[in-house]
Amino acid sequence: MTFAQILAPDFDLEKTLDSGQVFHWQKIGKAFWGTIGQLPLSVEQQANALKIHSAAMELDRLKRSSSEGARNVKARRELEEVVAHYFSLDHPLAEICAAFPRDPAMTGARNFCRGLRIIRQPHWECLATFITSSMKQVAHIRHISLTLRKRYGESKQTLGHQVFTFPSAERIAELTEQDLRACALGYRAKNLRATARLVAGGEANLEAWSTLPNDALRSQLCDLPGVGPKVANCVMLFAYERLRAFPIDVWIERVLRQQYFPRKRKVTAQQLRDFCDRYFGDHGGYAQQYLFHHARKGARQKARKPGQVVSPGDLRYDSPVKRSTPLPRNERRKETKP
DNA sequence: CTCCAGGGATGAT
DNA sequence: ATCATCCATGGA
Incomplete structure (x- = not known):
């Protein structure tokens, strides 16, 4: 067993693992259990630190170390590197967020998603x-x-x-x-x-x-x-670490239409894609993830019973461009191909 | 361009 | 207990 602890400022483990980018981490108590590639481990956040537990690293070069102490040091260092890389702790998150467009939707999402990082998956x-x-x-x-x-x-x-x-x-x-x-x-x-x-x-x-x-x-x-x-x-x-990539699913499409094309009826999927590419630019992927997570987890929603699932039709926003009434079902447009 | 199959969990009734 | 809803891709 190897234990490691790393500093992870400007990082929110739970938001990152619960933002629809990765699906296998299981929360048990305060820790998340899962794998990074072939490596099984648990990760728990305590303030600005990540506490990591893992089985012995199956790394050939560890065996070359002469003493047990040296092996442990190497195993710990390797574990820290793997975790820091997977969670993209090297991304300049403050700079990325500072470069987001200045609009109400982005500001709300940025405040809500503080510490959410795009991770590097196999x-x-x-x-x-x-x-x-x-x-x-x-x-x-x-x-x-x-x-x-x-x-x-x-x-x-x-x-x-x-x-x-x-x-x-x-x-x-x-x-x-x-x-x-x-x-x-x-x-x-x-x-x-x-x-x-x-x-x-x-x-x-x-x-x-x-x-x-x-x-x-x-x-x-x-x-x-x-x-x-x-x-x-x-x-x-x-x-693939392409931080410009901007996936458009029904949640994001709804956010885009409500926030950036309010009351405009005919906006094609191609127009949406062109807009996103121009408007969000180099960090579009981060902007998309923040808007998506905020829409799913944070936006003001219709009153609902406990346990009831939020659906894209339930979205409301506290922004100047919010709709006063929900878009009728038959007004929804399907995304079409190019 | 438009229309629609597709499967299974989950919410609504 | 049924019935409706959520959804991206691919093919007509």
Whole structure:
């Protein structure tokens, strides 16, 4: 067992893990249990520090250290590096937030999401998870992710807790569509299997794509079965560190129309994309994540019974451009393709 | 461009 | 207990 503690100023672990960018972390008590790649661990935030527990690091170079003391030091340092990198503690968050556009929606989101960071997820794990996410709500995506891990990932024991790694593309490629349907994937089973086979067979080299420019990367991702512009942008943002990528789902689309195009009836999806690219610029991905999380968790909502789920139609804002009445259902516009 | 299948959790009745 | 709602992609 290895214990480490790192300083994490300007970071909110719970907001980061509960903002719809990653789906497998389980909160037990005050700590979050999960994996970073193959590494099982727990992370707990105490003020400006992260307390980290992990099983022995399975790193070859640790074995070269002569003494047990030296091995422990190396293991701890490695663990700290892995965690700091995963949670993007090096992102200049204050600068990023300071560069957000000055408008009521952004200001509200920025205040609400203090400490929320875009994390760096493994390419395949992120891609596969977002393929399963299409047409699903966050609770469903979590369920699918955990089922895939339990059935086909590797079990790892840490301090009496059991966590599971995400199954490799090779592992998923050898499953049948029925196997995957049994994990509640529905029609996404065919897409996940097909993409897993492309990745496992080397036709889609996710690691090599890291060096591609944004447009080329998006185009490669969109060629994969089950990946459209929204999923591609999620993978670019959450796995490829493309902080301009701006995924537009129904929540964000509603925020954009209400906040930036109030009472304007005909705004096409293409116009929305062009607006986001120009208006939010280099840190569009962060802006999107903040608007999304604020809309889902923080915006003033209709009175509702405890436990009732918030839906995009329930959004209201305390901003000068808020609507006095909800948009009627038949006024909603579906996002259309380019 | 428009229309619609698709699956399963969850809320409404 | 049923019935409606939420949703991204892909194909007609």
